[in-house]
Amino acid sequence: MARRKPLPPGDYPAEILDFDQNGRGFARVDGKATFIADALPGERVRFKYLAVGKDFDEGQCVSVEQASAHRVEPGCPHFGVCGGCSMQHLHPDQQIAFKQKQLLDQLQRIGKVAPQQIAPPITAANADDVWGYRRRARLGAKRLPSKGGAVVGFRERNTHFVTPLTQCPVIDPRVGQKIMQIRALIDSLSIPDRVPQVEIACADRVAMVFRLIDPATDEDLAKLTAFGAREGVDVYLQTGGPATIRPLSADPQPLTYSPDGSDLRLRFEPTDFIQVNGFISQQTVNQALDWLELQAGDRVLELFCGLGNFSLPLAQRGAEVIAVEGEQALVDRARENAQRNGITGARFEKADLFRTEAGVDWLTPEFDKVLLDPPRAGAREILPIVAARKPQRIVYVSCHPGTLARDAGTLVHEHGYQLARAGVMDMFPHTGHVESMALFVRA
Structure with a gap:
């Protein structure tokens, strides 16, 4: 296995020339192509190296010395760490x-x-509709005592770690504003370290599918049921593959949406593909x-x-x-x-x-x-x-x-x-x- 090149220490200046296809700033640093996250064309920034390669390098913007007129304040406190969004710093237009x-x-x-x-x-x-738009999401979950218990979120940028979200302003607010309640629920279960994923689907109703590696106890089921009733959420459990998904309620209400704004209604299951x-x-x-x-x-x-x-x-x-x-x-x-x-x-x-x-x-x-x-x-x-x-x-x-x-x-x-x-x-x-x-x- 080839040994990774050591990263240059400290931070370095760069003039951002354009975007790459992933929305990162493109610069030439000492003649070498360098892709810098969170930097915008026309900006002068300082960046730290994330990776050094034969043909190009990758970096992270750490400060902006001359900002683009199109730069805006990100709307999420987790921007820059969470991998769910990469362009909140750029005006929607x-x-x-x-x-x-x-x-x-x-x-x-x-x-x-x-x-x-x-x-x-x-x-x-x-303009407000660029927030709270996600009606489908698959969130990772992990119990991390160093972070205070269970964390729930998208993966961090460039890692497999789960971002410890406190909120998510791009998810439907019926879920995005309840991340801390979901974290507290997982923490209260007898198996908090055996709940690796929460999948959500928001339509006329809200459904959450909790992936369980180990079986839930009767007390766990009672807590999950109470959470659903309190938060207005239909709770489902998944103990294996997709065929194992089951609602906690004996008579769950169907999820439906209109595909075109007409009176047509399409019914779907919580993990079915629908557009976000x-x-x-x-x-x-x-x-x-x-x-x-x-x-x-x-x-x-x-x-x-x-x-x-x-x-x-x-x-x-x-x-x-x-x-x-x-x-x-x-x-x-x-x-x-x-x-x-x-x-x-x-x-x-x-x-x-x-x-x-x-x-x-x-x-x-x-x-x-x-x-x-x-x-x-x-x-x-x-x-x-x-x-x-x-x-x-x-x-x-x-x-x-x-x-x-x-x-x-x-x-x-x-x-x-x-x-x-x-x-x-x-x-x-x-x-x-x-x-x-x-x-x-x-x-």
């Missing part, structure tokens, strides 16, 4: 500009394409459907459909939808959601979209338009099969601009599509995470 630039740069650099039109970004309705930001997700769904230019009777293929977030609004607007997902539990949930909402124009299928053959049954019908919402890996494997069917329009919703750029290059350079439009959605304010959408039309 400039966070959007950073994300738009990341999208366009990667489309050009990786895909060798540029959109004919840059779509206005989808952002919060007002409810308002931005609704605007994303409506924009995707608008970009498809749906006509009554359009045949739409939706891939990576989850529990029906796009599928049900598509069908409600008159499309005939074939929706495909790789996880059977989500397919079952999507079918149930369609039935509950009286939707008959959506057919749900399970398939591994990274290993699909061209002749599968659900690809047999003709379709006019396609909606893709893949994971970070993108849609490389299924894309040639879809493009060969020559749909008029393809809307691609992406959580990783690099794989979107790669797939955009494939559609444009190999399959004759034009990149008509692209833009970002601010799904994760105060982070460098870039969600985006692209519209492809046949040339």
Whole structure:
């Protein structure tokens, strides 16, 4: 194993030239590329080294000698230690500009394409909505006597340690303002060092899933039940894999949300995937459907459909939808959601979209338009099969601009599509995470 280079002691000056793709400041220190966390372009800072490499170094800003006009005071007391957010020191408008630039740069650099039109970004309705937006989170937990007992939070930056949060202003305040109550609850149990994780889901109701390595005692169960009643939370326990998740209540109330702001209601389980930001997700769904230019009777293929977030609004607007997902539990949930909402124009299928053959049954019908919402890996494997069917329009919703750029290059350079439009959605304010959408039309 190669020995790590020793870090230079003390702190050093740097002029910040730009951002890197993770939102760190980029500088050249003695001619060497150096990426400095919490530093902004145009600033003169002092930094300490975090890592020294052959091609580049990494550092942490320790003081700002000349500040950017776009620097703001972070809204969280844990900023700089907690790894949950990395851009609270940058004005929200400039966070959007950073994300738009990341999208366009990667489309050009990786895909060798540029959109004919840059779509206005989808952002919060007002300035306050960049706080308290997270309706889903997975928090680590650990008992640390040196920190006063149980701690709960996201991982610290650059470590595997749990940040001892006292609050979290980006999580729904029904949970984010109750971190200390959660810590006290864990500390009061007979197994405080055997609760490694708390997963939360906030919709019309709030659910918390406590991961337990060892069984809870009757007294523990009573304390968990009392906590749920006192704090207005539905408590679930997880003793193994996802199949072991069980509610403490014998008759738990379902979690539901509207995918598009209409009267549609989607039911989901506390650990099901739903988009983190409810308002931005609704605007994303409506924009995707608008970009498809749906006509009554359009045949739409939706891939990576989850529990029906796009599928049900598509069908409600008159499309005939074939929706495909790789996880059977989500397919079952999507079918149930369609039935509950009286939707008959959506057919749900399970398939591994990274290993699909061209002749599968659900690809047999003709379709006019396609909606893709893949994971970070993108849609490389299924894309040639879809493009060969020559749909008029393809809307691609992406959580990783690099794989979107790669797939955009494939559609444009190999399959004759034009990149008509692209833009970002601010799904994760105060982070460098870039969600985006692209519209492809046949040339």
